[in-house]
Amino acid sequence: MTSGQRKIRLAVAGLIHETNTYATESTGPTPIAAFRQGFGDEIERACRGTNDAVGGFIEGAARTGVVLQFTYLAQATPSAxxxxGAYAQMKQKLLGTIAAALPVDGILLALHGAGVAEGVDDIEGDLLGAIRALVGPDMPIATVYDLHGNMTEAMRSGSDLTLPCKLYPHTDLRERGMEAVDLLLRTIRGELRPVTRIRELPMLSYLVGTQEGTIAEQVNALCRQLARREGVIECSWFHGFPYADIAAPCPVVVCTTDDDAVLAQECAEEVANWIWAHRKAFLPHIVAPSEAVRQALAEPLGPVVLNERSDNPGGGTPGDATHLLRALLEANPPPGVCCFALINDSSVVQQAIRAGVGTTIEVSLGGKLGPFQGAPIEALAYVKAITDGRFVNRPGSMLAGMQFDLGKMCRLEIQGVDVLVASSAQQVFDVEPFLLHGIDVTRRKVVALKGANHFRAGFEALAARIIPVDSEGLSTTDVTLFPRQRLARPCWPLDAS
Ligand SMILES: [Zn+2]
Incomplete structure (x- = not known):
């Protein structure tokens, strides 16, 4: 396989979607229009320097002198x-552009791992099967995933190298992209013969961060220890994504060795056994909105960050739930103490635009997208600012350097609380949405936002305290509440074992 003077060429493709199947009833299925699609070199222009997998492919290629052939990349905010038809269209574009790029020496893929389409419960396994059929069994393929992917046997067998990110917030996607280039090159040169084995756990996935002291960090430490064993190339685990009614929304350990299937299986078993023995440590401890607001206002120092986990657009929810905002308003804080980002309600943004900055409007805000979102907030709102909703994530936060466009946005003042309203659903990663609307969060006592854990990369350094908040919702932490028609049983903690 060595190429002499000829440069090694790798095709780059991706389709990234985290699917909350439970949101489908509230919002309808996710259409093609929800996806940002890029072709050829425009992918490179969009992803160069970003802290994601494709940004890592680009950096890895630059360091090793590899030529990348960009084909197709589609991604959307997590949703239903x-x-x-949208999936069929994207799959066809992905396969068609890879076919047009051939011959190449290998393929780099950026996938999520928890994508579900109507009629296809495992879109990554489906895509990898189709790519394999296109390029044949000998083409080396490396895939970078989000650790919230629901890993399957079809995904394992379709890819030579399976590299989920290891950190949550996912600040290491770029690093994993660079590793993918390195390992794929060594495979192409015949220096490695990667063999991957997996071990599924019969337990529901819980969203647990990997900060110091967490149970997930302890699993990572064990994986790091096993990765140092002779012959082991890579040992990781998928946390899984619980907001999908599929057979196994569960953690899966994945281990890759240099041509040693027995060792790969042994390592995967060892990590899986450890997780199983410690499974109770994954159960969440979360407070209700009114109690969280009470605690935050009582803190001597701010800012206290309250994150609404139950309506986390990063987990595919509609982003217009009013549970936490209502609790803030009911606490009746003095003006200028609390700010909140953000409610997805394009009709209220349009109403603010029509009325104009400096006016007071009567709003019915949020709570419109399904039965779990709480009632709309009926209130008088002062229109403080209107913006284009565009910003770039700052260095240090997750997906640093990535451009966001939430549609037109407004800053409303409701009973002294500053509330950002956007025209689309999005979790908050860092202070940029606040800054865009003239809010310096360091001067606020309480900073409320929608998100589960990704925001920590952008807020941990400035927060005096972080209080996760839960209520009913399409990403509530009590994942046992969701109906499970397709789940393989038994599954802890639904079935005690
Ligand atoms: Zn994730």
Whole structure:
């Protein structure tokens, strides 16, 4: 396989979607319009320097002198099940552009791992099977995933190298992209013969961060220890994504060795056994909105960050739940103490635009997208600012350097609380959405936002305290509440074992 003077060429492709199948009833399936699609070199222009997998592919290629052939990349904010026609269209574009790029020496893929389309419960396994059929069994393929992927046997067998990110917030996607280039090159040169084995756990996935002291960090430490064993190339685990009614929304350990299937299986078993023995440590401890607001206002120092986990658009929810905002308003804080980002309600943004900055409008805000979002907030709102909703994540936060466009936005003052309203659903990663609207969060006592854990990369350094908040919602932490028609049983903690 060595190429002499000829440069090694790798095709780059991706389709990234985290699917909350439970959101489908509230919002309808996710249409093609929800996806940002890029072709050829425009992918490189969009991803160069970003802290994600494709940004890492680009950096890895630059360091090793590899030529990248960009084909197709589609990604959307997490949301409901992908429309069948949208998925078919994207799959066809992905396969068609890879076919047009051939011959190449290998393929780099950026996938999520928890994508579900109508009629396809495992879109990554489906895509990898189709790519394999296109390029044949000998083409080396490396895939970088989000650790919230629901790993399957079809995904394992379709890819030579399976590299989920290891950190949550996912600040290491770029690093994993660079590793993918390195390992794929060594495979192409015949220096490695990667063999991957997995071990599924019969327990529901819980969203647990990997900060110091967490149970997930302890699992990572064990994986690091096993990765140092002779012959082991890579040992990781998928945390899984619980907000999908599929057979196994569960953690899966994945281990890759240099041509040693027995060792790969042994390592995967060892980590899986450890997780199983410690499974109770994954159960969440979360407070209700009113109690969280009470604690935050009582803190001597701010800012206290309250994150609404139950409506986390990063987990595919509609982003217009009013539970935490209502608790803030009911606490009746003095003006200028609390700010909140953000409610997805384009009709209220349009109303603010029509009325104009400096006016007071009567709003019915949020609570419109399904039965779990709480009632709309009926209130008088002062229109403080209107913006284009565009910003770039700052260095240090997750997806640093990535451009966001939430549609037109406004800053409303409701009973002294500053509330950002956007035209689309999005979790908050860092202070940029606040800054865009003239809010310096360091001067606020309480900073409320929607998100589960990704925001920590952008807020931990400035927060005096962080209080996770839960209520009913499409990403509530009590994952046992969701109906499970397709789940393989038994599954802890639904079935005690
Ligand atoms: Zn994730």
């Amino acid at each position: 099940t992908i429309e069948a």
